[in-house]
Amino acid sequence: MxxxxxxxxxxxxxxxxxxxxxxxxxxxxxxxxxxxxxxxxxxxxxxxxxxxxxxxxxxxxxxxxxxxxxxxxxxxxxxxxxxxxxxxxxxxxxxxxxxxxxxxxxxxxxxxxxxxxxxxxxxxxxxxxxxxxxxxxxxxxxxxxxxxxxxxxxxxxxxxxxxxxxxxxxxxxxxxxxxxxxxxxxxxxxxxxxxxxGKAYPNLARLPNRRDELGELARTLAATAVELATSRDAQRRLLSDVSHELRSPLARSQIALDLLGDETETLRSSPHYRQIEKDIFRLGTIIDSILWLSRLENGLDEPIREEVKPMELFEEMKGDIGYAQADWQERLRLEGSDLPTLQTDPVLLRLVLENLIRNGFQYGPEQGIVTLTAKQVQSAGKACLKMDIRDQGPGVEPSKLEQLFEPFFRADPSRHHGAGVGLGLALCQRATRVLGGELEAQNHPEGGLIASLTVPLA
Incomplete structure (x- = not known):
């Protein structure tokens, strides 16, 4: 929070x-x-x-x-x-x-x-x-x-x-x-x-007993707190139900598709089969992103802080990205030396960085380079690690920069339909807040978009 x-x-x-x-x-x-x-x-x-x-x-x-x-x-x-x-x-x-x-x-x-x-x-x-x-x-x-x-x-x-x-x-x-x-x-x-x-019954002392405008405001605030708590509990139950109701049919569809492919080998080479398999995987990713975003917004996920060595995390992440897309590993550049150790949640940090790097490749040119630069800085009187992810894409219109982190917003919906539905950066923003950091984006003077992630060292 x-x-x-x-x-x-x-x-x-x-x-x-x-x-x-x-x-x-x-x-x-x-x-x-x-x-x-x-x-x-x-x-x-x-x-x-x-x-x-x-x-x-x-x-x-x-x-x-x-x-x-x-x-x-x-x-x-x-x-x-x-x-x-x-x-x-x-x-x-x-x-x-x-x-x-x-x-x-x-x-x-x-x-x-x-x-x-x-x-x-x-x-x-x-x-x-x-x-x-x-x-x-x-x-x-x-x-x-x-x-x-x-x-x-x-x-x-x-x-x-x-x-x-x-x-x-x-x-x-x-x-x-x-x-x-x-x-x-x-x-x-x-x-x-x-x-x-998240408290349903805030401490208002004897304010609700007053007969003036402040007493009326206190009574309204108390009723609002109960309604918000009830709505929050209902939303949490809905998340649990949605998680089960949506993932179960998707899992069964994936299993059925795999069994169908095993029965008929020629079916796997069909473009229709590959498209169905791709859409099922993409739909599962979208559902996971929506659920994760909701859990972060409702404070259901708390960061688990542990020691993280930034360069080791970057190298591991680079290898995993290269496993899915071999050419991405070659086009990802890591810059930084003598980086301090972080006390943060490695899962959330990796979630943010991977989303930003994938966005850089998806919205950049065919053989474009994505550069991850890390250095120690001072922000608001605290020691922090600043990580800049820069791509070589066309950038974003200045009027749309502030909307990049809104859910389901896409700067250019007519391009890159396979890039997602606009939840990646919203997830990154929420996860960054949970980590106690800041995330901002701006156009680089020499071209491309640069996303800056700043997280405290401890």
Missing amino acids: QTPHKTRWYQSLTLRVLALFWFLLLGAAAAAFYTAYHYTQPTQPEPLAEDFERTLQPVFESALGAGLLQPGRLLVGEYRVLARYEHTALEPTFAPALHPDYRGYISDLLDQPEALQVPVGDKMLAGPFTVDNALLVVARPLTEQEISELIAQHERDWFPRVVWLSVAFSGVGALILGVWFVRPLRRLRNATREIAE
Whole structure:
């Protein structure tokens, strides 16, 4: 069975869903934290600016008494008294119609040991100023420079905190949502792989009990697994029955034909007799190929791995091919030296190589050469043996190269009717997958078709 493609980390659905949830929560959390911080963070008092002392000191010195400096009175320019506190009073006196937000800041300023200033809204509050036995808090409008500095300070103060808090809280929330959303998908993925391995009852845990779309998908997947297993078992029984029902009449026909030939010697020399004998043999070969192909596709044949010396296998195969076709042995060229030992199934490997070599002779010219070249290569980080089988035929149209390994496909059905029905290369492809290798075909630049078989050394 082909090894499942492993999803790379940057292609993971888990990562994508996690990132999506994270970004959404990050934006919402950032907006919430910004709003909360901006409207709830109190402004801290700062040292008194020179303009307050320079402007108010002459006013305080020229005043006849603190009793004239009442809350709400405009002192000079835009400087106005907002609050007044006398030691004999229980609470400070505020300017008429003063907004409640200012009173808390004024109370904080009155508790300070020295005069400070604090921006509140569009005003700069300053105090406490001592005049006689009274404490005064004075305000003026904020200048444009102070407004700009205040905005910049707010950005410096709240932005890093909002970012880190947003990242932390949204990260935890995204992780929980991502795991909750992706976990059933991973369970479905693993169950699908189990079904591909032939299991009738994949491990779906409690997914079929869910009432949402994922639960419906899990129930459908479970039913499909049972149906596939039932169909696979029926197909295996059919293969066994077909093997018996087709081979038995063919065997009897072959025996009957041999007995008929023994009774009448002149019959063996008849072209009709030879044609029947040839057709019976060809039909048996086709049936064996179809059954073998089905067994490979259904995983009924597993490779039996053992040590194989490539050159010895090639020489043995060359001798067997020459036994059936003497001239093929002379026209088969073997190239390769110092080849490593393989750990593979020699029967499947030989099946593939023999089919490829026979195709080379059948589709090549009358006295064409077929060359088998072998060498060690690296493929997908593993040591492999690559075997190229090249013929001297006309090659295949580029548009049909990808179809060569499909069952019953023939690149040129009008030629070489004795070459088969198009199952040889399909068998080779399936057998190569069982061996864990790769098989591909391409036209050689100098002419002919070259089939490349690559199998791992171990």
